[in-house]
Amino acid sequence: MAVTLADVAARAGVSSATVSRVLSGGYPVAGGTRSRVLRAVAELEYVVDGPASALAAASSDLLGILVNDIADPFFGIIAGAVQGELDSGADAPVPRKLAVVCNTGGSPERELTYLTLLQRQRAAAIVLTGGAVEDPAHRAPLAARLRRLAAGGTRIVLCGRPPLDPPEPGTEAAAVPEAGQVAEPEARPAAAVRGRSARRSARGAVLTVAFDNRGGAHALTEHLLALGHRHIGYVAGPSERTTTRHRLAGHLAALAAHGAAGPDRAERLTVHAGGYDRSCGYRGAVELLRRAPETTAVLAANDTVALGVCAALRDAGLRVPLDVSVAGFDDLPFSADAAPGLTTVRLPLQEAGARAGQLALGTRPAPPGGTTTVPHALVVRASTAPPRAGA
DSSP states (O other): OOOOHHHHHHHHTSOHHHHHHHHHOOSOOOHHHHHHHHHHHHHHTOOOOOGGGGSTTOOOSEEEEEESOTTSHHHHHHHHHHHHTTOOOTTSSSOOOEEEEEEOTTOHHHHHHHHHHHHHTTOSEEEEESOOBOOHHHHHHHHHHHHHHHHTTOEEEEESSOOSSOOOTTSGGGGSOOTTOOSSOOSOOOSHHHHHHHHHHHTTOEEEEEEOHHHHHHHHHHHHHHHTOOOEEEEEOOTTBHHHHHHHHHHHHHHHHTTOOOHHHHHHTEEEOSSSSHHHHHHHHHHHHHHOTTOOEEEESSHHHHHHHHHHHHHTTOOTTTTOEEEOSBOOGGGGGSSSOOBEEEOOHHHHHHHHHHHHHTOSOOOGGGEEEEOOEEEOOTTOOOOOTTO
8 A cells, every 4th residue: 555645744753744844845844853754754665746646546658767878789779679669659559658768877776766756757667677786685675666666557667687586596497488489479469459458467567578698698608618618718797787697607507517617617717897898898808817818718798898808808919719709798789890790699689678668558468477588599700719729
């Protein structure tokens, strides 16, 4: 049940009128009283209604899209695809809505703050993109906030991050469709009655469009192993992100399956660079070469990190791929034009963003279990080759 103004007043030990004065900011209130009211607001997670407060049962035409970094093509492509679903034409069953892109900068606190602001505006839907922070201190309040929003009628879609209730370890692979397949019908429903049905089925649920990060990293590592590499380094992203953990898990699983590296050696060949940008890739490669100069191949957290790895290798006098092979992840638009072209895993970012937009608008039925996983594809280009003889 939604927290009311009276609940806040009771918690703070003041009248409802006093709470209103504090929240409006237009009336003088004693400092101690103001502090008690604001503390009660925070403890109860009371949300002040925005412009739609006079229509308590209504929602706005607002769709929020939360991204870590709008300058990163990964997030830009997904956000653009989500927004593209809003322009569905005047005769479509879904009205046009206003998309607001919220740039969190990767901050868990900003993520929660934007959710509160969107709730105040009674956003019709919210799409959260990219990997999730695994810190329980953030995960628990985030899950509670999202479920509360969904229960109140806001459609919530996670795109590129795990579901709120992920499967037990070892069971996730069963939910991943075979390459080239999808976990739900591709056809977009055209009839208005199906759109209404989809909206009803999604109400109260937090839906997920997930990426097979484990499977993609496993495929990349198997590719390098098949080329003959046995000294394979890994420049990972931020250690607290689910994307980092899942991609690294896929890489390590492939190494273990081939007996290519024990736990100690795999740890020595793994560098957590701290981010997903080019500079982190550069620093990570420098550290990797310091630890393991025998490295013949490097997997990077993503394509941008891979560019930094390539730059560090060039500055060290090493050639890609003649001396060291390099592979990325995501298949961002610049990957094909890199010199040499970058071997990577293609994630269908445009398709995933479109699906997330359709789920957020209610024009696509909710997938079974609330989660659909989009397939990955290994893209082999010129940045990987067999190791030099004797390496």
